[in-house]
Amino acid sequence: MIATALDILSWLLILGGAAFSIVGAIGLLRFPDFYTRLHAAGITDTLGAWMILGGAILQVDSWLVAVKIAFIALFLFFTSPTATHALARAALASGLKPWSRTAEKREP
């Protein structure tokens, strides 16, 4: 009974995580400029990763494995936004202008 419930929850989390990952990757391909692509990549790096790891953590049989997965999630939680922030800052410092609809209209 409890095992079935855990399985269903695990399936939901993993399917959700895979869906969010693919949606973020499609956004990475289709968005018009670097800053909007950063926004799309944020989804896959945090929510997608956390949902897949959450689905995995429900299937473990020992505490050690669960703690290791929790550590991976914790590292991803801290490093992905830091890397994204550093990227945005470096791009802005190098003079990359954010895309806007009005600028595109002015110079087609």
Place this chain on the structure above:
Amino acid sequence: MFFTAAVGIIATMTLALIRALEGPTTFDRILALNMVGTKTTLLITVLGFLTDRPDFLDIALIYALMNFIGAIAVLRYTQYGDFSSERNEGP
């Protein structure tokens, strides 16, 4: 269940690699590669479950850290031109 996750992760990595090949600016490429690195961490974890070998998790843990350090190092390199710059100009 983990097979589905692996297929989703590999699809994501393929799309991100297309962006890394196409990317008009260097930052697009670094962003896409950073994403591929995160997905590799997840893929190693999922493979550990698929093959029933939980020791893969250690590799995933190291990969998560190395990926972050690698992204920051490449960023520094593109910004300053070397890895050990002490200059304070720029951000």
